[in-house]
Amino acid sequence: MTRLLNLVQLIFVIIILVLIIIPAITTTQLSPVVDSEGNLVKNLFISLHHPLGTDYYGEDIFQKICIAIYNNIKYALVALFSFLGIGIPLGVSLGFKDRSTHFVYVRYYFKKKRYSILLFKSIQNIAAIIIYVLQSIPIIIAITIIVIMNQLNISQPEFRIYADMLFLGIFLSPKIAVALADRIEILRTEEYLQAAKGLGISRFRLLIRHILWMDSRGTIILQSMNLLIQAVMVEILLSYFRFGPVGISLGNMISNDIVNLTGIFTSAGSLNQLDLYQAMAPFCLLLMLSISMRWLGLKAIEFSE
């Protein structure tokens, strides 16, 4: 009964995400709304055709948000690419063999001419150092360095955000690497894996099919969800400080509209009702995304187990 309930909840969240993602992918161009005489329809109230109305420039706010999500997903996928590309090999290198690297064992293997184990141990040590080094640099420091480096070295502004995201994925890769290594360490003593080894299944097949796909996919999905959220947040941070992408993005929308929102709780100025919708929409979406993605990741782990 609980499993069925979880499945229903999972399907519900997936439907919500699909409802957000499909319009985001299908809507790629933003065109101003015009009436029959060709005039711009500015500050239009909520209607069936324009669920969030239009802004001062006559642009449909819902359409704008869809494009922003599409762009943010695009940037986050670049980060995910480097995150998985670096994190999974690092995690596998760290966890595939027993982590003890005492000098006596190294000398023993050297004496017995077990060079393959020595090679594994060397790869494992290098992976451990890379992970420790990347973990010792806080992400905000890493972002600051990356952003300034790309700002002054890459001349085309539209490519900077992709380079930023690529580096972000690399700096965050220890998270998946450590989680994966811990998971592999637990799996090493599992009887069915020992049996698979005994049956002569190749190490590569064992790693890809049994360890990574069958047993660690929940961990990989959860870490990927966390990364996607982190990438969206970093884009917002960058846009907030004018280092963000050139086009429409959630970060640009939030940083442009935050002035409108701060007026609600202070006596800074009167707030137009339509400005409020425009400013609140990306915030609500972000809040929903922030909570649902983590929840979805945890459910994915439960489901895969």
Add this chain to the structure above:
Amino acid sequence: MLSITSRYIVILAAALSLLYGLLNTIPDSRNEARIGLFSWIESAAKGELKTRNYQYNITFWGEDDEEDSISLGTAFISSFVNTSLAVILIWIVSTLLNSALVGSSELFKNIAKPISKILGLISNIHVMVLGLILYIVFNDQINTLGLIVIIGLSSNIYYDVESEQRLYFSDILNKDYVLNAKAMGDSVFKHILKPVSTFSITQILGVWPSALTNAMFVEIIFQKSGIGSLLFQNILAPAAGNNLDPEIDVLMYVASIIVISILSISYIKEYILFKLVK
């Protein structure tokens, strides 16, 4: 023990080299040649480094009346104190709630359960989102307690501490020696004090680096004194404005001290675990 120390020395050297290598790729508008890493460390230790734009001396402890120097010590202390207080606060809250949830009467369980759920849900929100929402509500008029709560609560820090601690509590309370002590009428607290305190110290030390990152995010958003605002004023704002050079030496100085602090914390954590296993 020696292998742990040597490993940390190698990691520190590699991390500093990586930072130095990355920062060396940033072009200097004055085309000045950068000094080597060891010379840089020596100059930083002596307080001989100068900022790019106004040629101020970069020092850790500077005199307040010196106008031509920039001292970073107060920013570090502010951030480190806020981070430590945040970690201790969430640990206390989490311990109280878990004690109520794991080993007390139904009444306390019923009170603690919804509080734990709500805090867990808020904890799932990223520090950036929570910070911006509170920035909208309070503008920059938030007090230190508010900052500490955001630092400790957001980006899953509270959630991770609480769930890990609850698992540990329920596990240790079902250990044979604890059940035996309970059956004999002996104090359970006496028997679990040592393992629980060791676990708590390692947990607090483990979560500290993530809380420091949160602290920097919050300081940037609310423009409060600390490493975050230091980074914003000296590096992000000049680079975004394009009229001033980003202060690369300040960034390297800040990054180096943070890396050393994080590695020291990790070292102490591993040392405690090592001693425990021994």
